[in-house]
Amino acid sequence: xxxxxxxxxxxxxxxxxxxxxxxxxxxxxxxxxxxxxxxxxxxxxxxxxxxxxxxxxxxxxxxxxxxxxxxxxxxxxxxxxxxxxxxxxxxxxxxxxxxxxxxxxxxxxxxxxxxxxxxxxx
Amino acid sequence: xxxxxxxxxxxxxxxxxxxxxxxxxxxxxxxxxxxxxxxxxxxxxxxxxxxxxxxxxxxxxxxxxxxxxxxxxxxxxxxxxxxxxxxxx
Numbered sequence: 001x002x003x004x005x006x007x008x009x010x011x012x013x014x015x016x017x018x019x020x021x022x023x024x025x026x027x028x029x030x031x032x033x034x035x036x037x038x039x040x041x042x043x044x045x046x047x048x049x050x051x052x053x054x055x056x057x058x059x060x061x062x063x064x065x066x067x068x069x070x071x072x073x074x075x076x077x078x079x080x081x082x083x084x085x086x087x088x089x090x091x092x093x094x095x096x097x098x099x100x101x102x103x104x105x106x107x108x109x110x111x112x113x114x115x116x117x118x119x120x121x122x
Numbered sequence: 123x124x125x126x127x128x129x130x131x132x133x134x135x136x137x138x139x140x141x142x143x144x145x146x147x148x149x150x151x152x153x154x155x156x157x158x159x160x161x162x163x164x165x166x167x168x169x170x171x172x173x174x175x176x177x178x179x180x181x182x183x184x185x186x187x188x189x190x191x192x193x194x195x196x197x198x199x200x201x202x203x204x205x206x207x208x209x210x211x
Contacts, residue, residue, distance in 0.1 A: 008143055015136045020168050022130045027172045028187065033179055035172065035187045042189050043171045046196065047164060048140075050203075054160065055144035062150065069151045070141075075159040082202050085166060092162050096155050 016051075017044040054078055072096075132161040171199055 020043050024035040061074040072093050079089045138157045142150075152160075171192065178191040 005143065008139065012136060012140045012143065015133065016140070019130065019132050019136075019165075023165070023168050024172050024187075026130060027169065027176060031176050031180070033176055033185065033187055035175075036189065038189045039175060039187055039192050042192050043168060043175070046171065047168055050167060051137075051140050051164065052144045054163075055141040056146070058141065058152075058156070058160075059145050059147065059150045063147075068147075068149045069153050070156045071153045072155045072159055075156050075163065079163060081204055085163065085203075088166065089159055089163060092159055093155070096158060 013044070013048055016048050017041065020044040020047060131165055134158060134161060137161045137164065167199075167203075170202075171195070174199060 017040070021040050024040050024043065028034045057078045058070045058074045061077050062068065062070045065073075076086065076089055076093065079085045134154075134157050137160050138152055141152055141157070141160060172187075174195040175187050175192040178195050179185075179187040182191070184191070
């Protein structure tokens, strides 16, 4: 099982690295200063490790609320230490809720509600 | 309709698998909305890291953003998330 995890992590790391690279490229273009490959790799690695921290927090919060599914309230809690981040996440959360309300009004029955528990384990 | 820049973001599935792989318990799951919010949060984390590193490079008059610039801004970036108090005497 641990072999699977390693391979999964390698693939996930690569996916993270890709998006980090694109984000850095854009910021580099905006500021006319290129990011070296090493720094992109370092940011990607740090982001990957930060996910571990977040995941453990999220799991603990959900468990504390006697839930097995992590929801948006848990995410908001994870962001609580940074005021700016908290506000941003709160706004995004409201955006998502509003989007769902709009969709329901339109009566698009085919679209699966994003709020449903998704099986996120492989 | 105005042309919109294709927004760079983490894929929902990537974030979902990534976070799930770090859960301690098999039964812990992640709701769809929580996944989307986490994708946003991680994007901000990366952007903050990149912008701060860029500013550091700028303050040092460097043409390229390199690891040492990132290393210098990393402690404060992390403490902004964990909320460590800045001690000053």
